[in-house]
Amino acid sequence: MTPVGGAIDDREQCVHCAHPTVDEDGYCEQCGLRQPVGRERMSADLGVVAGVSDRGRVRDSNADAMAFGFTGESARPDHVVAIVCDGVGSGAHSGQAAQDAADAGAAELLGCLADGLDPRKASTMAMAAAADAVTSLAGGGLDEVDAPATTYVSVVATSTEVTVAWLGDSRAYWVAAGTRDTTAATDGSVVDGAACLTIDHTVRNSYLADGTRAAHTLTRWLGADSDGMDPQIVTVHPARPGVVVLCTDGLWGYLGDPAELAAEILGHRDAAEATLGLVEYALASGGRDNVAVIALPFPAAGGWP
Amino acid sequence: MRQSHFDVEIAQNRYLPRGADTVDAIVSVTAHPSADHQVSPSTAAVIMLDCSASMYRPSKLAAAKRAAHAAIDSLRDGAGFAIVAGTHEATMIYPSEQALAVAGEETRRAAKRAVDDLGAGGGTAMSRWLRAAAELFDGSEYELRHAILLTDGRNTSESPEALTTTLADLRDRFRCDCRGVGTDWLVSELRQIAEAMLGTVDIVAEPEDLVADFTAMIERAMRLSVPDVALRLWTPKDAEVTLVRQVDPSVLDLTTHGEPAKAQATDYPTGAWEAETRAFQVRIAVPAAGVGDTMLACRVSVVGPDGDVLGNGKVLATWTDDPAYYGVLDPQVAHYTGQVELATAIQHGLDAHRAGDLDTATHKLGRAVALASLSEHAETMKLLSKVVDIEDAERGRVRIKPSVDTLDHMTLDTRSVVTTRMRRQQ
Numbered sequence: 034m035t036p037v038g039g040a041i042d043d044r045e046q047c048v049h050c051a052h053p054t055v056d057e058d059g060y061c062e063q064c065g066l067r068q069p070v071g072r073e074r075m076s077a078d079l080g081v082v083a084g085v086s087d088r089g090r091v092r093d094s095n096a097d098a099m100a101f102g103f104t105g106e107s108a109r110p111d112h113v114v115a116i117v118c119d120g121v122g123s124g125a126h127s128g129q130a131a132q133d134a135a136d137a138g139a140a141e142l143l144g145c146l147a148d149g150l151d152p153r154k155a156s157t158m159a160m161a162a163a164a165d166a167v168t169s170l171a172g173g174g175l176d177e178v179d180a181p182a183t184t185y186v187s188v189v190a191t192s193t194e195v196t197v198a199w200l201g202d203s204r205a206y207w208v209a210a211g212t213r214d215t216t217a218a219t220d221g222s223v224v225d226g227a228a229c230l231t232i233d234h235t236v237r238n239s240y241l242a243d244g245t246r247a248a249h250t251l252t253r254w255l256g257a258d259s260d261g262m263d264p265q266i267v268t269v270h271p272a273r274p275g276v277v278v279l280c281t282d283g284l285w286g287y288l289g290d291p292a293e294l295a296a297e298i299l300g301h302r303d304a305a306e307a308t309l310g311l312v313e314y315a316l317a318s319g320g321r322d323n324v325a326v327i328a329l330p331f332p333a334a335g336g337w338p
Numbered sequence: 339m340r341q342s343h344f345d346v347e348i349a350q351n352r353y354l355p356r357g358a359d360t361v362d363a364i365v366s367v368t369a370h371p372s373a374d375h376q377v378s379p380s381t382a383a384v385i386m387l388d389c390s391a392s393m394y395r396p397s398k399l400a401a402a403k404r405a406a407h408a409a410i411d412s413l414r415d416g417a418g419f420a421i422v423a424g425t426h427e428a429t430m431i432y433p434s435e436q437a438l439a440v441a442g443e444e445t446r447r448a449a450k451r452a453v454d455d456l457g458a459g460g461g462t463a464m465s466r467w468l469r470a471a472a473e474l475f476d477g478s479e480y481e482l483r484h485a486i487l488l489t490d491g492r493n494t495s496e497s498p499e500a501l502t503t504t505l506a507d508l509r510d511r512f513r514c515d516c517r518g519v520g521t522d523w524l525v526s527e528l529r530q531i532a533e534a535m536l537g538t539v540d541i542v543a544e545p546e547d548l549v550a551d552f553t554a555m556i557e558r559a560m561r562l563s564v565p566d567v568a569l570r571l572w573t574p575k576d577a578e579v580t581l582v583r584q585v586d587p588s589v590l591d592l593t594t595h596g597e598p599a600k601a602q603a604t605d606y607p608t609g610a611w612e613a614e615t616r617a618f619q620v621r622i623a624v625p626a627a628g629v630g631d632t633m634l635a636c637r638v639s640v641v642g643p644d645g646d647v648l649g650n651g652k653v654l655a656t657w658t659d660d661p662a663y664y665g666v667l668d669p670q671v672a673h674y675t676g677q678v679e680l681a682t683a684i685q686h687g688l689d690a691h692r693a694g695d696l697d698t699a700t701h702k703l704g705r706a707v708a709l710a711s712l713s714e715h716a717e718t719m720k721l722l723s724k725v726v727d728i729e730d731a732e733r734g735r736v737r738i739k740p741s742v743d744t745l746d747h748m749t750l751d752t753r754s755v756v757t758t759r760m761r762r763q764q
Contacts, residue, residue, distance in 0.1 A: 049627075060652075065577065
C-alpha cells in the first residue's frame with residue numbers, strides 16, 4: 034500500500050475549508066485555495082494504520098515518503114507495518130529515493146512477515162531491500178554529488194510488541210492512552226507513558242538564530258555513501274493500548290517532546306484524523322520542511338485507544 | 339454558426355509577501371466576433387441634438403444639422419433610429435411619434451428633411467433628453483442601443499440632482515457618447531453622463547468637424563457586433579472586488595456598475611464590442627492565506643447577453659517570504675497604474691488652475707508631464723504643452739503658461755482619460 038497524491042477529481046472536499054466542490058484546475062469553489070497536487074499532499078487510511086504527508090509551506094516539492102500495510106485480515110491483522118522516509122538533499126531525486134525506499138521496504142517487510150520471519154529479521158531484510166532500491170536509482174548515471182539518499186524508519190506492530198528499525202533522524206514515538214508520563218525506551222523494555230523509540234543518527238553542529246531547533250548533520254542514512262552497517266533496531270512491549278507514530282523532522286522539529294505529542298494526538302477519534310491533525314499542527318507552526326506522519330494503534334487488532 | 343469568443347490575458351505578479359491582502363491585475367480582453375453575418379445583432383441609434391437658444395448662432399445649428407445628416411446616412415439598412423431635439427424638454431424630430439424608425443431610403447430622406455426644419459430656442463435639461471432616449475429603446479427589441487448627445491452648453495434648466503437621479507435610473511441601459519461643441523459646456527457634466535452610460539466624451543472645437551465625428555461614431559456603432567458584454571468576477575468567500583476600471587483605450591471606472599450575478603460572482607457591464615482589445619484594472623481584497631498557499635483570487639469570465647461564458651482568465655495569489663518573488667512589480671500593472679495617475683494628475687491640476695491655485699496646478703501638471711514622458715504618451719504630451727511650458731519633461735519641471743486658451747484647457751481635460759498602450763520592451 035503506497036499512498037501517493039490522488040487525482041484532484043478523487044478528492045472529496047477542499048483540504049483547506051472542507052467545501053465539497055473544487056474546480057477542474059484544483060481551486061476550491063468557496064475559498065479559492067489551490068488543492069495540493071501529486072506528491073504535495075499524500076494521504077491514505079487503512080483503518081488499522083493511516084498517514085498524511087505534505088510539502089509544507091516553504092519547500093518547492095515533497096521529498097518525504099510513506100508506505101504501509103498489514104498481514105492477515107483487515108479486521109484482525111497479524112502485523113501492521115509502516116515506513117517513513119525523508120529524502121536527503123535538494124536534488125530532484127531525493128523524493129524519488131525516499132519513495133522507492135519506502136515502497137521496496139514495505140513490500141519486503143510484508144513478504145518476510147507473511148513467510149513467517151520474526152519482526153526483527155524481517156525489518157533488517159526490508160531495509161536491505163530499501164537500500165538496494167536507492168542504490169539502483171544512483172546507477173542511472175547520476176553524479177556523486179547529487180547521489181540519492183534517504184532516512185528510513187519502519188515499524189512492525191503485533192498484538193504483543195512493537196519493533197522499530199531506523200537509519201537517520203526520522204522518528205518513531207510510543208504514546209499510551211490514559212497517561213502523560215514520559216518513560217524510557219530501550220531494546221526489550223516495557224513502555225507505558227509516552228516515549229521516543231528512536232535515537233537520531235545526527236551530530237549537532239550549530240543552533241539557529243531563533244534557538245528553536247538545532248541544525249544537524251546526518252551521520253547515518255540509506256543509499257549512496259552509507260556505512261553499509263545494519264540498522265538500529267528496538268523491540269518494546271507496551272503495558273497498555275496506545276499509538277505508534279512515525280514522523281519526519283518536519284513534525285518533530287515543532288513537536289518533539291513525547292508528552293506534548295501525546296497530548297496532541299490522543300484527543301482524536303482515529304488514526305486518519307490524528308495524522309491530519311499533526312500535519313496541520315506542523316503547517317500552522319510554519320511548515321519549514323516537508324512533513325510525513327503515520328499513526329497505528331496498538332495492539333494491531335485493538336482499534337484506536 | 340460559430341459563436342463569438344474572447345481572449346482573456348492576465349498580467350500580474352501573483353507573489354505576495356506574508357500577510358498581504360491586496361491582489362492587483364491587468365485583464366486584457368480581445369474580442370473575436372463571429373464572422374457569420376447571420377448572427378450580427380440588431381442595432382438602434384438615438385441622436386440627441388441640443389436645440390437650446392445658444393445653438394441659434396447660425397454656424398453651430400447648421401453644423402449640427404449637417405452632422406445629423408451624416409449620421410443618418412451612416413446608418414445600416416434596418417437599423418432603428420430616432421432624432422430628438424433637446425431643450426428644457428425633449429421633442430421628437432423624427433419620427434414624429436414616440437418610436438424608433440427603421441433605416442431605409444425613404445426614412446433617411448424624411449429624417450433629413452425633419453432635421454432641416456429644426457430651429458433653436460429654450461433651455462437645457464439633459465435628464466429629459468436621456469429619459470426620452472431610454473423610452474424609445476425600452477419600447478423596442480433592438481439588442482444594441484447607442485445614443486449620441488450633442489450639446490454646446492451647461493445643464494442649466496434643472497438641478498444637478500435631477501441629472502444624477504436620472505443617471506442612476508438609466509445606468510447601463512444604453513450607451514451614450516457625449517460631444518461638446520465650442521467651449522461653453524462643462525467637461526464634468528458630460529463626463530458624468532458618459533461614465534454612467536459607458537460612453538466617451540470629446541470636445542469638437544470647430545462646428546465643421548462635427549460631420550466627421552458623427553460619421554465615425556455611427557460607423558463604429560454599426561460595427562459593434564457583440565452586445566451587452568459583461569466581465570463576471572468570481573472571488574473567494576470573504577474576498578471582495580474593490581476596484582474595476584477600464585484602463586485602455588480610456589480610463590472608465592466600473593466599480594459601482596457591479597450587479598450580483600451568482601454566488602460569489604458580480605457582473606460588470608462593458609457594453610457592446612467590435613473586434614478590439616480593451617484592458618481593465620482589477621483589485622481584490624482577499625483574506626491572507628499562509629505562506630506557500632496559492633489562491634484563485636479572481637476568476638474572470640467574459641459573459642454574453644444570455645449569460646454564455648465567452649472567455650476565461652485567472653488571477654492568482656501565492657504567498658511567499660522571498661522578496662525576490664514578491665518584490666517585482668508587473669510592468670503592465672505599473673504602466674496602467676501610471677496612466678490612471680496621469681489622468682488624475684491632469685484633472686486635479688486643471689481643477690486647481692481653474693480655482694486660481696497655481697502652486698497645486700504647477701505641481702500636478704508637472705507630475706502629469708513626467709508620467710506622460712515616462713509612458714511616451716505623445717498625444718497627451720502635445721495637449722499638456724499647450725497649457726504648460728516644459729523645462730524638464732522627465733523630472734516634471736513645468737511652468738503654467740501666462741495665458742491658457744480655454745479650448746486647450748478643455749481639450750486637455752476631456753482627453754485626459756485617453757491612455758496609451760505599453761511599449762513592448764525588446
